[in-house]
Amino acid sequence: MGASEVGSIFVGQESALKLMTGKVLKALGREIPFEDNLSMRKGKMLETLGFDEFIRIYFDNIQVL
Known part of the structure; x- marks a missing residue:
């Protein structure tokens, strides 16, 4: 199950x-x-927003390999 299916909640047969x-x-x-x-x-x-927020917070500590 990928990130695009985060909102899926399984409740019963329907x-x-x-x-x-x-x-x-x-x-x-x-x-x-x-x-x-x-x-x-x-x-x-939500996944994209979380990644963007992570980059914003830790930008100074990220090094490109």
């Missing part, structure tokens, strides 16, 4: 069915449901 349906659609190159797509986008944005 959520599992939605997850499987989304995975199959994604594998076939079809559009995934808007609700799931929004959740993945939020997870990716």
Whole structure:
């Protein structure tokens, strides 16, 4: 499970069915449901924000190899 799926929460059979349906659609190159797509986008944005904040805080201590 990647960072883009951070927002996924599994609660009961309905959520599992939605997850499987989304995975199959994604594998076939079809559009995934808007609700799931929004959740993945939020997870990716939070990951990016966390990385940017880390760089901002520790910028002086980071050395390029």
